[in-house]
Amino acid sequence: GGYIKYLQTTTVFPKMPLVGNMLTDNFIHNRLNFRWYPARQWTVAVEARNRLFYGEQVKLFNTFGSFSQRIDQYEGLVDLSVIWLDEEAALLHSIVDRAYLNWAGEKWEVRLGRQRINWGINLAWNPNDLFNPLNFLDFDYExxxxxxxxxxxxxxxxxxSVELAFAPAKKISNSIGAALYKFNLGTYDIQLLAGYARGDLAFGGGWAGYIGGAGFKGEATYYSPTGAATDTLGRAFIFSTALDYQFGNGIYATASVLYNSKGQGLNNGATQGPLLLGGSSTVSSKNLFPGKWAYLLQASRQLHPLVSLSVAGLYTPTDNLSIFFPTITYSIKENWDLDLVAQAALADQNEAYRHLGTSLFFRLKWSY
Known part of the structure; x- marks a missing residue:
């Protein structure tokens, strides 16, 4: 199985030297998923993504740096990526992002290889996700x-359940090893974790339950540096909580809050603002978002059997930053989907509240 996607991006921002005020980008993405079941308890999985980038944004990155170096990044032990084409305004890149052997018994499960280890609970921000922190604005890498x-x-x-996970790295200080314990307490699911993450000792936990008819979730992690710390952030505490509710008229709404003790804001709103859009900027488990406090409201509804609408707004008092992102999804026919997405960022800059950038995304997807 897999899919083929075409994503066109148009980004508008305040005029800058050598750049102007608008950039376009094109992205063709092919995903291939393979499964083999050699015996009843065994699974072999291999998944790869082939990506062709072309357009003005590729050219811009190559003007000031290297677009291929930005794309061809992986912290793992084995390099399973290939750059087939690296031109001024185009890049063709392939990577195997899943390759594992899995054994499942009655009470045990063991998985070895390239895999996703998801310890997060909340929708938007996951302080417990030590291994694979995600950028909430990156909607295109499901x-x-x-x-x-x-x-x-x-x-x-x-x-x-009890879980142990270890992800080695070429530099030992970048390795991650941790334990996770999940249990039930009354009507709540609880999890506790402890481990080592890129030079820090990490301790955290989370919960998921209900308050009345609303879902209530939260998670937090505290980081204490060791002598092998790989960043200069020092001690850090990250906490997020969320409420979600399904209304009788079909609207599903969520409200999330993030506290990031190391949130410093945008160092340069004019240049970093547009990079937030589309999830272009990377995040770490110690620093999930630029602001110290962040608030998210999101609502979605099925307007028609073939059409759904989602509207979200994100705000952080740091830099007075606001990001708005509506999404419309249309199911053209079986296995064909069309998405229209917008992300707009505004923030304080030079003692005024200014528009930092707006990205418009057109995505067509065929699944097979």
Whole structure:
């Protein structure tokens, strides 16, 4: 299985030297998913993505740096990527982002290889996601990145599990190793974690339950640097919580809050603002968003059996930054989908509230 997607992006921003005020970009993405079941308890999985980038944004990155270096980044042990074409305004890149062997027993499951280890609970921000932190604004990579890791899970009961995971890196200080314990307490699912993450000792936990008819979730992680710390952030505490509710008229709404003790804001709103859009900027598990506090409201509804609408707004008092992103999805026919997405950023800059940039996305997807 897999899919082929075409994504066209047009970004408008205040005029800058050598750039102007508008850039366009094109992106063709082919995904291939393979599964092999050699025996009843065994699974072999390989998944790859082939991506062709071309347009003005590629040319711009190559003017001031290297677009291929920005795309061809992976922290794992084995380089499973190939650059087939690297031109001034075009790049063709392939990478295997899943390649693992999985064994599942009655109470045990062991997975070795490139995989996604998702310990997060919330929709938008996941402080517990030590292995694969994600940028909430990156809507086009649904599978999320994988890591080269060994993961062992034990299920002592229906409502509990113990998990150990280790992701080595070429530089030992960049490795991640942690344990996760999940259990049920009353009407709540609880998880606790502890481990080592890129030079920091990490301790955290989270919950998922209900308040009345609304879902109530939260997670937090505290980082304490060791002598092998790989960044200069120092001690850090990240917390997020969320409420979600399904209204009788079909509207599904969520409200999320993030506290990031190391949130410093945008160093340069004029240049970094547009980079936020589309999830172009990377995040770390210690610094999930530029602001110290961030608030997100999101609502979605099925307008028609073939049409759905989602509207979201994100705000952080740091830089007085606001990001708005509506999405319309239309199911053209079986296995064919069309998405129209917009992301607009505004913030304080030079003692005035200014428009930093707006990106418009047109995406066509065929699944097979």
């Amino acid at each position: 599978e999320r990145p994988g890591r080269d890791a060994l993961r062992v899970q034990y299920f002592p009961g229906l409502m509990s």
